Amino acid sequence: MKKVYERPKLLKDAIMHYCPGCGHSIVTKLIAEVLEEMNLADRTICIPPAGCAVLTYNYLDVDTSEAAHGRACAVATGIKRVLPDRLVFTYQGDGDMAAIGTAETIHAANRGECFTTIFMNNAVYGMTGGQMAPTTLVGQKTTTSPFGRTVKNEGAPIPISEMIAILGGAVYIERTTVTSVSAVKNTKRAIKKAFTAQVDGLGFTLVEVLSPCPTNWKMTPLKACRWIEEEMTKAYPLGVLKDETARTPGREAANAD
Amino acid sequence: MRGNTIVGEAAVRAGCTCYFGYPITPQNQLPEYMSRRLTEVEGGIFIQSESELSAINMVLGASVAGARVMTSSSSPGISLKQEGISFLCGCELPAVIVNMVRGGPGLGNISPAQSDYFQATRGGGHGDYRVVVLAPGSCQEVADLTMAAFDIADYYRNPVLILADGMLGQMMEPVTFENYAPRQIPEKDYILDGAKNRPSRINKSLILSPQMMEDHNWKLVRKYKTIERNETRYEEFMMDDAKLAVVAYGTAARIAKGAVKRARGDGMKVGLIRPISLWPFPSDIIRKRAGKTDLFFVFEMSTGQMVDDVRLALEGRSEVYFHGRPGGIIPTPVEVLRIISRQYYQKGLGE
Numbered sequence: 318m319k320k321v322y323e324r325p326k327l328l329k330d331a332i333m334h335y336c337p338g339c340g341h342s343i344v345t346k347l348i349a350e351v352l353e354e355m356n357l358a359d360r361t362i363c364i365p366p367a368g369c370a371v372l373t374y375n376y377l378d379v380d381t382s383e384a385a386h387g388r389a390c391a392v393a394t395g396i397k398r399v400l401p402d403r404l405v406f407t408y409q410g411d412g413d414m415a416a417i418g419t420a421e422t423i424h425a426a427n428r429g430e431c432f433t434t435i436f437m438n439n440a441v442y443g444m445t446g447g448q449m450a451p452t453t454l455v456g457q458k459t460t461t462s463p464f465g466r467t468v469k470n471e472g473a474p475i476p477i478s479e480m481i482a483i484l485g486g487a488v489y490i491e492r493t494t495v496t497s498v499s500a501v502k503n504t505k506r507a508i509k510k511a512f513t514a515q516v517d518g519l520g521f522t523l524v525e526v527l528s529p530c531p532t533n534w535k536m537t538p539l540k541a542c543r544w545i546e547e548e549m550t551k552a553y554p555l556g557v558l559k560d561e562t563a564r565t566p567g568r569e570a571a572n573a574d
Numbered sequence: 575m576r577g578n579t580i581v582g583e584a585a586v587r588a589g590c591t592c593y594f595g596y597p598i599t600p601q602n603q604l605p606e607y608m609s610r611r612l613t614e615v616e617g618g619i620f621i622q623s624e625s626e627l628s629a630i631n632m633v634l635g636a637s638v639a640g641a642r643v644m645t646s647s648s649s650p651g652i653s654l655k656q657e658g659i660s661f662l663c664g665c666e667l668p669a670v671i672v673n674m675v676r677g678g679p680g681l682g683n684i685s686p687a688q689s690d691y692f693q694a695t696r697g698g699g700h701g702d703y704r705v706v707v708l709a710p711g712s713c714q715e716v717a718d719l720t721m722a723a724f725d726i727a728d729y730y731r732n733p734v735l736i737l738a739d740g741m742l743g744q745m746m747e748p749v750t751f752e753n754y755a756p757r758q759i760p761e762k763d764y765i766l767d768g769a770k771n772r773p774s775r776i777n778k779s780l781i782l783s784p785q786m787m788e789d790h791n792w793k794l795v796r797k798y799k800t801i802e803r804n805e806t807r808y809e810e811f812m813m814d815d816a817k818l819a820v821v822a823y824g825t826a827a828r829i830a831k832g833a834v835k836r837a838r839g840d841g842m843k844v845g846l847i848r849p850i851s852l853w854p855f856p857s858d859i860i861r862k863r864a865g866k867t868d869l870f871f872v873f874e875m876s877t878g879q880m881v882d883d884v885r886l887a888l889e890g891r892s893e894v895y896f897h898g899r900p901g902g903i904i905p906t907p908v909e910v911l912r913i914i915s916r917q918y919y920q921k922g923l924g925e
Contacts, residue, residue, distance in 0.1 A: 360768035362639075374776045380766040382638050382777040385661050388631035391623070395635020395643070396766065398619045399592065403768050421631070424624040 325349035327358050327378045334372060338538025340528030341369055341437060343495045345376050347505045348435065351512060352379065352404075361404045362396055364389045366418070368410040369443045387418030390425035393432045404515060405432040412442050415451040415477040422477065429486025429520040433511045436478065436523055439530040440549065447533030451475040454552055459533075474552050478525045482559040488520035490558040494527040494550070496542035514562045527553055577716050578603035578743040581672055581736065584720035585644050586611055587751050590670070592619040592643040594632040598651045599684045600740035601674035605646065617641075626651040630658030630671075637667040638777045640765035642724050646672035648740070649690050650681060653698065659733055660699030663794070664779025666764070668727035670720070671705075672736040674743040677902035685902025686739035686825055691879035694737050695853040702791050704798045706734040706805060707852040709823045713747035718754070719850070725757040730801055731764070737852060739875070741825045741904065807850035808859055812838060816845030817923040818914065819863060821884050822873040823849045825904070830873050832907030833914055842918050852880070857887035864891035869921055872896045873910060875903070893921070 327349035335342045352358045358379055365373040367386035374381035384392040389407035397405040414422050414436050422434070441459055442448040448461040452474050456465040466474075482490045489511055493504040504526055511522035527549050529541035536544060575583065582604050585593075593608040605622065612618030619636070623629040629645045636643040647655065652673045662669050675690045677683040692698075694707045706726055708719040716738065723734040766775055781787040809827075812834060813819060822830040827848040837844040847863070849856050860870070870892055872881040881896045888894065897913050899905045918924060 359770040362766050362768065371780060374774075374778070378769070378774050380769050380775050382635070382766055383665075383780055384634075385631065385657055388627065388634075388658070391628040391631035392635035392638075394621070394628075395592070395594070395632040395637070396639045397635075398621070398632075399617075399636050399639035399641045400767055420624050421628050424628065428621075 325353050327353055329376050329378050331375050333376060335369065336532040338529055338531040338541055340439065340495045340526060343501060344435065344437065344504065344526055344528065345373060347501070347508055349377060351505060351509045355509065355512060357404045357512065357516075360402070361406070362400070363406055363408060364393050364396070365408040366413050367444070368413055370408050370410065370437065371444070373408055387413050387416070388421055389413060390418065390421040390430070390434065394425050394428070394430050397430060397432045401431070404512060406512070407432065407434045409434060409436055410443065411436070411438045411440065411450040411452040415475045419477070423481065423484070426481045426487045426521040426523070427484045431515055431518055431520060433515050433522045433524070435508065436525040437528045438525055438553065439528045441530055441533045443530050443533055451477070454548060476553065478523060478558055481523060486521050487523065487559060488561045489514045489522040490525070491560070492525040492527065492553055492555050492558060494545055494555060496529065496545050510562070519562055525553070527555070575713065575746065575749055576603055576743070577713055577738065577745050578674065579607045580713055580716045580749055581646065581720050582607035582611055584717040584751060585670065585724070586615060588642070588721040588724040588754065590642045590644050590724060591615055591617050592636040592641045593645065594621050594623050594629040594636070594643070595645050595647065596623050596626050596629050596651060598648045600676060600743050601646050601648050601672065603743070604672065626654035627657065630655040633669045634658055634662055634665070634667060637662070637669050638665070638766050640762050640767060642728070644670040644672065646674070648674045648676045649678050652690065652693065656699035659705060660697070660701050660703060661779055662733045663703035663705065664701060665777050666731040667733070667777070668731055669733045670723045670727055670736065671733055672738070675737065675739045677900070683902045684740060686741035686875065686904055687900065687902050688739065688824060688826060688875040689877070689879070689900060690737065691852065691874070691876060694735055695855070695883070703794065704801070704853055706730075706732060706801060707737050708734065708807070709737045709850060709852050710742060711824055711827050711848060711850070713742070713745055714749050715850070716742060717749045717751055721751070721754040725759065726805060728759045729757055730797060732797065732801070737824070739825050802854040805851060806854045806856050806858070808856035809848040809850060810859065811846040811848065813845035813847065813863070815843050816867055817843045818869045818871055818918050819867045820844065820846045820871045820873055820914065821849070821860070821880070822846065823852060823880065826873050826875050829905060829907050830910055833910035836907060836911045837914055837918070840915070842915065842924065844914060844918065849880070855883045855887070857883065860884060860887040861889070864888050867892060868923055869917060870894045871914060871917060874898050876900050
């Protein structure tokens with residue numbers, strides 16, 4: 318019989334702590350698959366800061382460093398500058414990326430730091446119990462916006478990926494989701510493209526994944542997926558926000574100019 | 575050379591290849607020097623970060639990748655770094671941090687001060703941790719202690735803080751870098767560089783099990799005890815027959831030494847105890863003097879911080895007098911001598 322699918326060896330034999338229907342487990346598996354396919358596992362360093370994904374080291378069998386909440390891009394900068402030939406990626410949530418770590422994120426991207434950020438956007442603070450995130454939609458109810466987010470009091474949702482896309486150091490930014498088989502495959506393609514651009518030394522790369530959080534959204538997993546497709550994508554349209562991978566000369570060449 | 579640039583040159587000569595920092599007076603000559611000097615070093619990395627928070631976390635990243643790394647700042651910037659210092663201690667990662675202390679609290683001023691003693695020795699960040707704190711008193715000691723700091727940090731896998739001030743940072747004196755005797759450093763079997771031909775490694779301070787967290791805390795305490803045994807540094811000056819001991823560190827000790835010399839010239843039996851490591855604090859040497867020395871005269875450029883450690887060491891067995899000048903005031907040896915004399919004769923030590 319022909320083997321058509323195998324569990325990635327990089328995925329440790331552990332029971333994940335993620336809730337049923339959560340997008341983290343899918344994306345963690347996709348990263349494991351991509352690292353195996355690209356044969357990068359033994360030169361990878363993963364940085365999952367505070368948030369639901371902080372325990373990624375229990376699942377992904379690669380060198381892993383925690384980071385304080387919001388500081389993943391600074392830690393990644395330090396590691397990647399010392400070890401420029403390794404694959405370095407951060408795995409951050411929306412609060413980490415677009416609230417407490419906005420400065421670290423923006424400046425690392427602007428410097429064109431040659432690492433990849435996997436940005437899991439689920440529009441709430443998941444680990445702490447469903448508080449409002451910088452990416453929470455207008456009108457969305459959370460434990461700290463019990464009557465729904467308003468532009469007047471909390472401001473509009475922050476499109477952090479669009480903000481990063483206008484920066485010179487960012488070379489590839491794409492927003493995907495994991496609400497269907499085809500969407501999952503598309504996310505895997507995007508992660509692979511980002512890692513490839515990093516290996517080629519092109520600059521900062523980012524994949525934003527609109528990810529379901531059924532527990533904190535108080536929805537069934539299926540309804541959560543529909544909510545992403547029908548509501549979240551209105552505020553956060555899927556697709557490529559920036560792709561300069563075909564014509565970016567990379568840091569070394571840029572410095573030589 | 576100037577104190578701030580001496581730190582930079584000493585660091586490079588001790589093998590430091592990475593510097594991350596954010597400008598703040600009175601230490602700007604140091605990042606400026608490193609921005610040029612590290613281009614001459616193989617693998618040299620200099621980044622002017624977007625904030626102190628970012629700088630200390632770049633330090634954490636470079637440290638976990640195996641590099642010798644340094645950051646520097648002055649008081650308000652060091653406050654911002656405290657989160658990162660707590661993480662470095664929790665993760666047991668080496669790093670050298672320099673604080674050229676200025677007057678505070680708040681924005682304060684840019685004059686020399688010693689008001690960050692509590693922050694440095696008690697841990698300005700959260701959690702049960704200790705940072706080795708070295709307080710140089712001259713430019714030569716700036717060089718020697720900076721170089722030693724990298725070895726201490728690597729040897730114990732713990733951050734080391736150089737606590738100086740704007741006076742030492744701006745002062746110019748001739749120095750030699752030849753005093754450095756590198757230590758044998760254990761192999762860095764914790765660094766993250768990709769799990770090639772070895773199991774994957776994890777760098778973390780998150781320990782969710784209370785039992786394992788307690789074990790980790792006690793493990794750190796055992797390390798701290800070893801550091802207390804091996805790394806306590808101090809200088810005693812004219813202490814043999816001293817009835818009054820001035821206790822002072824850094825710039826204040828320099829001023830105090832001048833006052834002690836003048837006091838001896840005036841026939842007073844006065845000496846100086848100068849803690850060089852503020853943590854570990856040289857409590858033993860002070861305790862041994864209890865009873866023999868009648869008065870411990872603590873002099874700081876603050877409203878009184880190290881004086882607590884002197885009182886703790888003495889446990890009430892000798893009298894303590896405190897003289898402080900906070901806010902960036904640099905007193906003269908004559909001023910200090912005047913107060914020493916008054917105390918000396920009021921306590922009847924001249925008889």
